[in-house]
Amino acid sequence: MNNRGRFQAQGDNVEKSEAWAQADSLKKTPANSLLNSLTAQLTHRELEVRDIALQKARAFVDDAPTEGYNLVLIKKFNNPGVRKSIRVDVEIRNGCAFCNDDQA
Amino acid sequence: MSDERKILFEQFLENKNTYNLNVGYWRKKLQTALVETIQKSDQPIINKNEKGKNFYDGNPIFSFYNQKKNKAIRIIQEDPKEILTYPNMLLLDAWIDKLTLTVKKEEVIVPELVISLFLMQNTTKKCLQMVNAWFSNDLNSSNLESYISEDRLN
Numbered sequence: 001m002n003n004r005g006r007f008q009a010q011g012d013n014v015e016k017s018e019a020w021a022q023a024d025s026l027k028k029t030p031a032n033s034l035l036n037s038l039t040a041q042l043t044h045r046e047l048e049v050r051d052i053a054l055q056k057a058r059a060f061v062d063d064a065p066t067e068g069y070n071l072v073l074i075k076k077f078n079n080p081g082v083r084k085s086i087r088v089d090v091e092i093r094n095g096c097a098f099c100n101d102d103q104a
Numbered sequence: 105m106s107d108e109r110k111i112l113f114e115q116f117l118e119n120k121n122t123y124n125l126n127v128g129y130w131r132k133k134l135q136t137a138l139v140e141t142i143q144k145s146d147q148p149i150i151n152k153n154e155k156g157k158n159f160y161d162g163n164p165i166f167s168f169y170n171q172k173k174n175k176a177i178r179i180i181q182e183d184p185k186e187i188l189t190y191p192n193m194l195l196l197d198a199w200i201d202k203l204t205l206t207v208k209k210e211e212v213i214v215p216e217l218v219i220s221l222f223l224m225q226n227t228t229k230k231c232l233q234m235v236n237a238w239f240s241n242d243l244n245s246s247n248l249e250s251y252i253s254e255d256r257l258n
């Protein structure tokens with residue numbers, strides 16, 4: 001699979017993720033669905049310290065250029081005021097991700 | 105506030121020239137600490153999009169893959185405004201991750217030390233100590249917390 005990556009909630013003994021590995025690039029709507037699935041995996045307490053981090057990750061996906069990102073990319077997002085290791089990671093490991101839904 | 109705790113490159117997120125100088129600061133500090141010349145090809149995460157446009161977000165501000173040691177580091181520099189709102193924030197935090205890289209056309213998984221900090225002289229010093237300990241195999245997941253002392257602004 002040429003297009004791979006993952007969203008992860010990490011830190012403070014949490015290691016939960018939603019990954020993709022597919023022939024086509026990951027478009028914005030399915031990327032947001034994966035973020036929703038990751039959110040659903042978190043307990044109330046785990047979410048409380050990552051809710052804004054998840055919003056930032058969602059904004060990063062939504063704000064990607066029309067053609068998405070085609071490069072190795074790792075971004076870390078946090079809630080403000082929270083220890084930085086308590087985070088949400090966005091990783092593009094290979095290929096293209098976060099292109100607009102109408103892109104080939 | 106002592107000089108050691110003065111924020112360095114305070115405007116790095118607002119001013120692109122300051123940002124570029126800030127990246128140069130890390131290159132120089134790391135090259136001196138590691139006694140290595142760091143080429144662009146040694147930086148696994150460029151933090152630019154495919155059109156070469158820099159994200160200018162400090163996330164990460166610098167990355168380095170040491171092929172001889174088969175280990176990587178990533179340094180994330182945080183927005184200094186956050187410690188004005190949250191003065192009890194930990195000034196430096198770190199974790200160990202796994203980075204997937206393509207080396208000589210083969211995919212390899214490389215252990216990566218990630219350090220997230222508010223840039224001051226004392227956090228730079230601690231960061232460089234940790235990076236050296238990481239590459240000399242003195243720092244690992246079992247003793248990482250002991251390197252991250254409770255260093256706060258207040």
